[in-house]
Amino acid sequence: MRRIAALLLVALVALVLFYISRFWDFRLWSNDGLFGIKALRPQGGLLAVWLRGTPLAPFELVVWAVGSILLLSGLQTVLDRLGRLVSKPD
Numbered sequence: 565m566r567r568i569a570a571l572l573l574v575a576l577v578a579l580v581l582f583y584i585s586r587f588w589d590f591r592l593w594s595n596d597g598l599f600g601i602k603a604l605r606p607q608g609g610l611l612a613v614w615l616r617g618t619p620l621a622p623f624e625l626v627v628w629a630v631g632s633i634l635l636l637s638g639l640q641t642v643l644d645r646l647g648r649l650v651s652k653p654d
Contacts, residue, residue, distance in 0.1 A: 585628050588609060
């Protein structure tokens with residue numbers, strides 16, 4: 565059960581990272597934004613919007629790749645530590 569929960573959490577994080585990237589090409593909700601939040605536009609690509617006008621804008625893909633690796637590595641560390649705490653014999 566714990567493994568399924570961890571896999572679902574990682575899949576959710578991967579889906580969020582995909583939505584933030586420029587590769588999201590699906591329009592799953594209206595132009596009003598997800599849950600009425602206009603910042604969560606249906607076409608994704610939020611990182612490009614966030615970096616627009618900054619010196620990092622040309623490096624959007626690099627920022628996305630490094631951020632994804634760091635986030636997933638941190639998530640793996642947290643899940644490993646939680647797994648050790650739960651399975652630790654008394």
